[in-house]
Amino acid sequence: MSGVRSLEGLLAAPQDVNDDDIIHVLTECARQSSNVSFREQVETSTIDDSSFLPFLTSRWLALQHLDGSSPSTIDQGVAAIDDDDDDGLSYSYTTTTSDSAATDIPSRSAFLDDSDAASTHVNVLLAMYRVLRNICASSPINQTKLKAVLPFTTNVLTGMIGYLDCSHDEELHAVIVTCMQVMLQFVANMTVHHTANQDILWPAFHPHLLEKVLVECQKYRKVLAYAAAVVLNCLHPPHAIRTTDLVKSRQIVILLLQRCLSFQSQDESDPALEWITMIFQVLVKRHYTADLYRNLSASLLSTLWSKLTPEQMLLLRMVDLVVAPDDSSSPVDGVESSRSNDDLIAFLCAEYTGLHVPNEAPSNKNDVNAAVSADRQAMWNVMETESSKLMLRILGTLTSSACVEEHSENVLTFIPVLIAQLQRLSPTHARETNAAAALSGDDVVQDETFGYRSAGVRVLGNMAHRNPSVQDALRACGGLEVLLNSCNIDPNNPMIREWALVAxxxxxxxxxxxxxxxRALAPQQVVSRVDLSKMGVEPVLEHNKVTLKPL
Incomplete structure (x- = not known):
């Protein structure tokens, strides 16, 4: 129990220990606290949040004094040792199977005169938060004992973000980022399966501090990852009102999507992408997709953007990412019934149909929002095609494991609209050009229409499976001809022939x-003499049969 006693002694009289020894003691305690026995000893000890807060507060105030700013009000109301350990994402460490806006933002000249002292204070805070992070992991008792540290931590995090742009010392800058990572790990561990701590944290974290992290720390991917882990913890249990709060926070949702899908990471594995994706996976599984999509609309801006916004397209990319199965690249002969995605299928069918309804003429010619420039219209056309394709990709995945009998009204309206789009995008060049291009091995120039028809044919086949109403609707609107004309190789639509045969x-x-x-459809012509002519023969259609004759 020497480690716990050392920690108790340090917290009782920190003024009697120099900074180097404090860091050494805390580093050793952090190492020992990775063991269950250490955490159990803390559970039965007198150590609680009142033991840590005076120590943390004194260090934070000392750091603030160095930048010359007035100390902000502190609300004292929340497992690795080296840097390599802190790089991981094991935020819920286990060895077994207030208002953040009140914090003053430091001036940009902070720490210029005394970066060494600032680095010492930050390193002490870092060492202490490593201990806190570890002792509350998988320990409901310690989570409860340390709950008052949570609001203090949110205040410190806000101030730390302000210091990121103020430090011209690379070493100090690096330790500030690491300290923020460990603090967020601590917050994440404190909120794992602990509803009371989630209730304490959420008002201080969402939306202001979370937005600040997403805006100011976008290049620090692990900081974003741990912040996303905090959000994910606060979304449990499923009935928590916090989920609705997040869905309604339009700016937060947009920032999460942008930080996840619009950021080009230099690393093959992006921790922020992984954790933010898990947030949206939870929201999609809880059937919040429609609410998210509507909240990202811009119906008050113009008639054009009321139908689709760039943010809605980002959301569709995310939904496509989270609903995609491990292997959806090959067609299947049968689909199993599943009702878990009924609402999402119906919603996407309705949105696809609405997206392709012709725009109404502007009612007021003097309305600047009613007029649509050629550039905006062209950009929107590309977005429309890309978003429509994303909807088809999502529907293709969902309908591969769910029948659509319950969506007859939405589907029967959706089918002819999709057929019309497939007819519009049907290739105008000869089929031999497609085959030759596919066999040539040359790279295909991909635009927004790449894969559109193959995605649409896949959806039609899935929806028609054991569904007489869809089968009849396809016949009535020309869908059978579309499927028959899709039974050929098209380099711009991979797998379209296979999907068409299944359909x-x-x-x-x-x-x-x-x-x-x-059966009543008769062949109209023989296509492709290009390759056969090199062999000295030509195809001839006689009595609905193709024969080869010498040239």
């Missing part, structure tokens, strides 16, 4: 009218 099987299964309709 034709589904539309004919148990539907004699579709079978008769397809």
């Amino acid at each position: 034709l099987r589904h539309v004919c299964e148990g539907n004699e009218q579709n079978q008769a309709y397809i």
Whole structure:
């Protein structure tokens, strides 16, 4: 128990120990606190938040005095030792199976005169938070004993963010970033399965501090990752009102999407991407996709942007990312019934249909928002195609494991709209050009339409599976012709032939009218003489059969 006693002695009389010894003692305590036995000893000791707060407060105030700013009011109301250990994402460490805006922002000349002293104070805070992070991991008792440290920590985090741009010393800058990482790890550990701590933290963390982290720390990917871990912890239990708070926070949702999908990370593994994706995975599973999508609309801006915004397209990319199965690259012959995604399927069908409804003429010619410039219209057209394709990709994934009988009204409206778009995007060049391009091995120039038709054909096949109403609707709106004309190689639409063959099987299964309709279709011409001419033969159509004859 020497480690716990050393910690108790240090907290009782920190003024009797010099800074180097304090860091040494805390480093040793942090190392020992990675063991369950140490945490259990803390649980039964007299150590609690009142033991840590005076020590933390004195160090934070000393750091603030160095930058010459007036100390902010501190509300004293929240496992690795070296830097390599802090780089990991094991925020819930285990060895077993107030108002943040009140914190003053330091001036940009902070620490210029005494960066060594500032570095010492930050290192002491870092060492202490390593101890705090470890002793509260997987320990509900210690989580409860340290709850008053949470509001203090949110205040310090706000101040630390202000110091990021003020430190011209690379070593000091690095230790500030590391300290913020460990502090967020501590906050994350404090909120794991602890509703009371979540209730204490959430008002101080969301939305102001979270927004500040997302805006000011976007290049510090581990800081974003640990902040996302805090959010993820606060979304549990599922019925928590905090989930609704997050969904309604339009700016926070936009920042999360941008930091996740618009940031080009130099590392192959981006921790921020991993954790932010998990947040949206939870929201999608809890059926908040429609609410998120509507909250990202811009219906008051203009008729054009009311149908689609760049933020909504980012959300569709995220949904496509989180609903994608491990292997969705090959068609399947059957689909199993699942009702978990009924609402999302219906919503996407309705949004796709609405996206392709022609725009109404502006009612007021003097309304500047009503007029749409050619550049804006062109940009929106690209967004429309990309977003439509994303909707089809998502629907293709969802309908591969869910029948659509319950969505007949939405689907029957969606089917002819999709068929019209597939007809509009059908290739105008000869089929032999497609085949030759596919066999040439040359790279295909990809634009926003790449993969659109193959995604649409996949959706049609899935929806038609054992669904007579969809099968009949396809016949009525020209869908069978679209599927038949898709049974060829198209380098711009990978797997379209395979998806089309599966779709034709589904539309004919148990539907004699579709079978008769397809049988009545006769071949109209023989295509592609380019390759055969090199062999000295040509194809000839006789009695619905193709034969080869010499040239």
